[in-house]
Amino acid sequence: MRQRFGLGYDSHTFGAQRPLVLGGVTIPHDSGLAGHSDGDAVAHALCDALLGAAAMGDIGRLFPDTDARWKDANSMQLLAEVKRRIVAASYVIVNVDVTVVTEAPKLAPHAEAMRANLAAVLGLPAGAVSVKAKTNEQMDDVGAGKGLQVFAIASLGGA
Ligand code: MG
Numbered sequence: 287m288r289q290r291f292g293l294g295y296d297s298h299t300f301g302a303q304r305p306l307v308l309g310g311v312t313i314p315h316d317s318g319l320a321g322h323s324d325g326d327a328v329a330h331a332l333c334d335a336l337l338g339a340a341a342m343g344d345i346g347r348l349f350p351d352t353d354a355r356w357k358d359a360n361s362m363q364l365l366a367e368v369k370r371r372i373v374a375a376s377y378v379i380v381n382v383d384v385t386v387v388t389e390a391p392k393l394a395p396h397a398e399a400m401r402a403n404l405a406a407v408l409g410l411p412a413g414a415v416s417v418k419a420k421t422n423e424q425m426d427d428v429g430a431g432k433g434l435q436v437f438a439i440a441s442l443g444g445a
Pocket of ligand 1: 296297327
């Protein structure tokens with residue numbers, strides 16, 4: 287089986303008057319993430335990691351923010367659509383790994399719920415889905431709490 291890897295990245299600013307949603311989990315916080323969709327940067331970074339591994343474009347090309355269909359979209363549904371396309375192209379998702387960088391809130395208490403959500407959407411065992419979190423040690427705008435960043439990697443087999 288040939289193995290392929292894809293890298294995904296996303297960032298969103300805090301400040302939106304809506305819930306903070308990451309990996310499909312609503313996390314108590316004083317502000318949500320701005321964005322055309324629900325701002326779920328974990329789902330967005332994972333979409334790009336999967337699409338990158340398959341060389342099938344990126345989330346902006348599949349779900350353009352000029353398209354009203356994706357306004358306030360549930361990003362886990364976008365991730366499900368990406369997974370559908372990856373599987374339709376005869377790839378098998380082997381594992382995914384995510385790192386969220388944010389000063390607040392603390393995400394460790396929510397990591398297991400995020401893993402479970404992502405595993406369900408991707409059709410993977412929880413052991414193939416990793417979610418990690420760290421701060422930016424108060425450096426730069428992320429360290430000042432203006433927004434958060436997500437890095438993701440996906441491994442595919444086949445094709
Ligand atoms: Mg995004």
